[in-house]
Amino acid sequence: xxxxxxxxxxxxxxxxxxxxxxxxxxxxxxxxxxxxxxxxxxxxxxxxxxxxxxxxxxxxxxxxxxxxxxxxxxxxxxxxxxxxxxxxxxxxxxxxxxxxxxxxxxxxxxxxxxxxxxxxxxxxxxxxxxxxxxxxxxxxxxxxxxxxxxxxxxxxxxxxxxxxxxxxxxxxxxxxxxxxxxxxxxxxxxxxxxxxxxxxxxxxxxxxxxxxxxxxxxxxxxxxxxxxxxxxxxxxxxxxxxxxxxxxxxxxxxxxxxxxxxxxxxxxxxxxxxxxxxxxxxxxxxxxxxxxxxxxxxxxxxxxxxxxxxxxxxxxxxxxxxxxxxxxxxxxxxxxxxxxxxxxxxxxxxxxxxxxx
Amino acid sequence: xxxxxxxxxxxxxxxxxxxxxxxxxxxxxxxxxxxxxxxxxxxxxxxxxxxxxxxxxxxxxxxxxxxxxxxxxxxxxxxxxxxxxxxxxxxxxxxxxxxxxxxxxxxxxxxxxxxxxxxxxxxxxxxxxxxxxxxxxxxxxxxxxxxxxxxxxxxxxxxxxxxxxxxxxxxxxxxxxxxxxxxxxxxxxxxxxxxxxxxxxxxxxxxxxxxxxxxxxxxxxxxxxxxxxxxxxxxxxxxxxxxxxxxxxxxxxxxxxxxxxxxxxxxxxxxxxxxxxxxxxxxxxxxxxxxxxxx
Numbered sequence: 043x044x045x046x047x048x049x050x051x052x053x054x055x056x057x058x059x060x061x062x063x064x065x066x067x068x069x070x071x072x073x074x075x076x077x078x079x080x081x082x083x084x085x086x087x088x089x090x091x092x093x094x095x096x097x098x099x100x101x102x103x104x105x106x107x108x109x110x111x112x113x114x115x116x117x118x119x120x121x122x123x124x125x126x127x128x129x130x131x132x133x134x135x136x137x138x139x140x141x142x143x144x145x146x147x148x149x150x151x152x153x154x155x156x157x158x159x160x161x162x163x164x165x166x167x168x169x170x171x172x173x174x175x176x177x178x179x180x181x182x183x184x185x186x187x188x189x190x191x192x193x194x195x196x197x198x199x200x201x202x203x204x205x206x207x208x209x210x211x212x213x214x215x216x217x218x219x220x221x222x223x224x225x226x227x228x229x230x231x232x233x234x235x236x237x238x239x240x241x242x243x244x245x246x247x248x249x250x251x252x253x254x255x256x257x258x259x260x261x262x263x264x265x266x267x268x269x270x271x272x273x274x275x276x277x278x279x280x281x282x283x284x285x286x287x288x289x290x291x292x293x294x295x296x297x298x299x300x301x302x303x304x305x306x307x308x309x310x311x312x313x314x315x316x317x318x319x320x321x322x323x324x325x326x327x328x329x330x331x332x333x334x335x336x337x338x339x340x341x342x343x344x345x346x347x348x349x350x351x352x353x354x355x356x357x358x359x360x361x362x363x364x365x366x367x368x369x370x371x372x373x374x375x376x377x378x379x380x381x382x383x384x385x386x387x388x389x390x391x392x393x394x395x396x397x398x399x
Numbered sequence: 400x401x402x403x404x405x406x407x408x409x410x411x412x413x414x415x416x417x418x419x420x421x422x423x424x425x426x427x428x429x430x431x432x433x434x435x436x437x438x439x440x441x442x443x444x445x446x447x448x449x450x451x452x453x454x455x456x457x458x459x460x461x462x463x464x465x466x467x468x469x470x471x472x473x474x475x476x477x478x479x480x481x482x483x484x485x486x487x488x489x490x491x492x493x494x495x496x497x498x499x500x501x502x503x504x505x506x507x508x509x510x511x512x513x514x515x516x517x518x519x520x521x522x523x524x525x526x527x528x529x530x531x532x533x534x535x536x537x538x539x540x541x542x543x544x545x546x547x548x549x550x551x552x553x554x555x556x557x558x559x560x561x562x563x564x565x566x567x568x569x570x571x572x573x574x575x576x577x578x579x580x581x582x583x584x585x586x587x588x589x590x591x592x593x594x595x596x597x598x599x600x601x602x603x604x605x606x607x608x609x610x611x612x613x614x615x616x617x618x619x620x621x622x623x624x625x626x627x628x629x630x631x632x633x634x635x636x637x638x639x640x641x642x643x644x645x646x647x648x649x650x651x652x653x654x655x656x657x658x659x660x661x662x663x664x665x666x667x668x669x670x671x672x673x674x675x676x677x678x679x680x681x682x683x684x685x686x687x688x689x690x691x692x693x694x
Contacts (some may be wrong), residue, residue, distance in 0.1 A: 051546050119492050121499075165676050172491050173632075177624050181671040184621075188668045296421045305499055311497055312588070360511040367503030374493050375485050 049393050050278075060131040062241045081226055085219040093218040100225035101286040103230045105117060107319065108279025111236060113308070114316035115245070116254030116272035119176040122183035123164070123307040126277045128190060129297030130156040131196045132282025135205035135294050142197075144287055145208045153281040160277020168266040171255070183301055192298040199287040202295035205288040212265075221290050232279065237319050239275075249271055302363070309370045315380025319373055324381040332369060333362045377398055406650040407470035412540050414646020415547035419602045420619050421596035421626040421638035423552055423654050428675055429571040429633050433483060434491075437500040438599060439620020440505035445471050445600020446607035446616055447513050460523050467604065475596030479589045508616055517613035543605040551639055558635065567591060571633075586618055625670035626679055631687020640685065645670050 047068045051340055055061050065071035085093060110124045134152035142290040143151060164181040170178055190197045197203055207216035215221045239245045247268050250258040259265050288294045306329055316326020340358055371381065415565050418574055424438045446469055452463035482501065529538050557564040569577040570587040578584050613620045626645045630637025652669035656662055 113492060117492075119495065166675065170678060170682060172496065174628075174678060174682050176434070176495055177628060178675060180621070180624060181674045181678075183672045184668060185675070188664055191666070192662065284599035302503065305503060308496060308499070312493075316492070357511050360507040364504050364511070365506035366508065367500040371482065371497055371504070373490075374497050375482070378489065378493055 043383045049389070051394055062243075064237055078081025078226075078230060082223070085222050085392030090218045093330040095334070097218065097225045097290055099323070099330050100229040100328050101290065102307075102310070102330065103229060103283075103285045103323050104286065105280045105312075105320045106307050107232060107236050107328050108283070109307050110311040110314075110316065110319070110322045111239075111248070111279070112272050112276035113319065114142050114311055114322075115240065115252060116192065116248045116269065117171075117255075118269060118272060119172065119328065120179040120273075120276065121176055121185065121301070121304055121308070122179040122181075123276070123280055124299045124301070124303035125186035126156055126160055126280035127284040127287070127303070127307075128279030128294075128296075129159055129186060129277075131205075131280065131294045131299075132203065132284075133202045133290035134285035135288045136196050139203065145206055146210050149208070149282065149285040149289065151293055152285040154277045156284070156306060158275045158276040160280070161274045162276070163168050164270045164273025170190060170269050171269075180301075187299060190299065197294070197296055202298060205292050205294060207292055208289045215289075216338055217294075225286060225290070228282065232282065233319060236279075240319070244268070244271070248318075250285070255356075300364075305370075306366060309366055311380075312378075313373050313380055315382030318382035320385075321380050321382025324385070327383065328369075329366075332365055336362050336365050405589070406654050407538070407647065410647035411549075411643065412544050412646070414643035415544055415551075416602050416606060416642070417619070417622060417626050417646050418639040418642025419547050419550050420599055421623045421642045422551070423598040423602075424623050424627055425630075425633065425635055425638045426591050426598075427595045428627075429635075430567055431479075431483070431487075431588045433486075433494055434498065435496065436593070437502035437505060437620065438595075438623055439617035440502045440509070440594045441471070441475075441599035442603030442606065442619050443509050443612075443614060444474065444505060444603075445596070446612045447601035447606045448600070449508055450518060450520060450607060450612045451513075454507065456639075463621070464604065467600055471596040471600040475593035476589045476598070479592035483592070484585075484588070499590055502620065506614060508613055513612075515614065517611040517615070519611040520608045523608060536558035537609070539605075539609045540659040543609060544626045546601060546605055547629060550601060554598075554635060554665060563590065591640075627684075628674055628682075629684055631684030633688060634684070634686035637656045637684055637686030645673075648673060 049067055060066075065074065065368045066142065079098075088096075105123065105127050108126075109120060112120055116170075130152045130213040133155045134145070135149045137151055138145045150352075163179070166178045191200065198275050207214050208221070209215070215224050224356065240249070245260070247263045248271075249262065250263055251265060251268050251272075255265060310325040311322055312325070313328050315321030337358065337399070340361065377384065420438060420442065427433055427435045427438075445467055449463055449467040449520070452466055453456050453460065456463075478501070482497060483494075488498055504606055520599075523539075529536060529541060556655050558568055564580045566577070567587050567590065569580065569582055570584055575585050577587070602619070606616055606619070622645065623642075626641035627638055628641070629644055630639070630641030649669050653666040656665035677684065
């Protein structure tokens with residue numbers, strides 16, 4: 043069915059292949075390629091500020107995708123994702139600073155190390171589910187945060203640690219324009235990997251564990267294996283995201299990886315849509331642009347009575363924090379399936395246009 | 400040795416407060432199966448409200464405190480009706496995330512309104528310390544312990560003898576059966592949130608009087624998790640026992656740490672190690688009921 047260029051008005055799939063294909067139509071594939079090409083041209087006409095936002099979206103998007111594999115596809119809950127993100131950042135910095143591994147290798151290696159840590163904390167995950175697991179990961183968050191503050195050899199303690207910029211064959215990706223390409227390549231590769239994972243036997247097993255774990259077990263799916271595996275994959279993505287973050291900012295401080303950051307990750311996947319890969323990216327973009335929107339909003343009302351009454355200028359940090367919580371609540375109450383669901387509805391509307399009713 | 404004893408007493412006093420907060424956490428969980436991650440913010444809101452009434456309006460404690468409780472009662476009911484009621488029947492992750500979202504919103508709002516620095520309560524007692532069995536103890540500590548015991552006894556009476564308490568237990572046992580006996584399950588849900596908010600506010604004010612009010616108060620809401628997991632998520636007695644154990648445990652960990660280990664920060668972190676250990680060994684806690692799943 044790859045020859046179809048527009049979405050057909052109904053389901054005319056005749057093979058499993060056409061059901062699991064990434065791009066249902068030729069147009070959607072062309073548009074995806076066009077999107078990537080347009081993004082490649084971004085550094086030519088965007089200023090550094092916008093580029094830095096886009097880079098943020100890519101490394102956060104990679105980490106959030108890991109969380110979505112865990113929460114959205116496997117149905118496990120984790121409130122400690124930022125700790126793994128932080129671990130990846132420190133691991134990569136440590137590998138390149140102390141062990142002397144070149145940065146290009148340190149980033150994937152950091153992912154692997156974070157996977158091992160994730161598996162360690164994922165061990166309770168094999169036995170626990172639902173809110174017990176949520177509480178266990180909450181404990182993991184605090185334990186790892188404490189570890190960051192204490193392990194001077196690994197994280198540089200309270201002073202933080204410096205991370206070398208990524209260098210390949212003597213070419214340093216140390217400016218926003220250059221690093222943008224690294225982030226974009228990493229983003230595309232990680233998203234394609236995840237999409238393909240979900241089309242394999244293992245990916246379907248994860249979804250089966252989420253939908254009804256008892257039935258899944260009866261069908262011969264090893265629950266312990268897949269729950270732990272999902273934890274490992276999620277930690278791997280977090281580690282890669284964290285490592286990119288470290289080598290982008292070239293400095294990692296121990297204070298950043300708080301529970302609020304973990305909640306932000308959860309917010310991204312809820313806003314984007316649990317169990318949707320493209321939704322993750324939309325949710326991440328939403329979460330990154332939210333503080334900017336708050337900033338713009340404050341600028342808009344500055345000088346008015348509202349501004350003086352609430353003293354917005356000094357309290358913008360609290361406004362941002364509040365907006366994160368509010369957006370999560372509002373999405374859960376009004377659009378629990380997230381932006382991905384909205385997008386699907388828009389597509390469904392145009393699919394049958396003008397006879398949509 | 401005196402240090403050890405002092406820490407033990409401290410642990411019991413703080414543990415009793417943990418127990419009170421854990422109890423109000425368990426109350427919500429038992430009645431409506433909602434894990435409330437915003438429990439710590441109830442303490443925070445209660446403490447700030449009381450502080451505001453006492454300092455800004457210069458009200459005496461015995462007027463300001465009941466007003467705070469009344470406010471928290473209304474607050475709990477409104478919160479349940481507006482935010483949590485639409486979430487009935489939603490998957491567990493959504494419910495958890497809503498309470499987490501609430502906790503972020505409240506915490507930021509409190510910081511916005513009252514600032515980030517700890518502010519002391521106006522003194523409530525004439526003499527700062529009393530002599531108890533030859534040990535100088537701060538009056539507020541004695542008060543806090545007395546209040547905790549009072550609340551626990553109150554809970555015991557409430558669930559054993561009062562009509563509402565019995566109705567609440569029936570709701571927790573089986574919602575459908577309770578409904579067919581003429582109990583309004585919706586009222587019980589709202590009531591459980593109201594009582595929980597009120598009791599947490601008492602704990603919040605108590606801690607505020609001892610340590611001053613600041614956003615650090617909301618950390619009680621996190622510390623509650625080791626306590627309730629230890630005691631069993633759906634056991635009120637377990638919450639009290641768990642709270643006391645966690646209170647003593649963190650002080651003992653602090654003692655061990657300061658005397659021999661010198662790792663630092665054990666006071667904060669030890670309960671979480673214990674939490675993971677319990678989850679690995681006995682996830683349903685000391686007094687919790689074990690889930691039996693049938694297909």
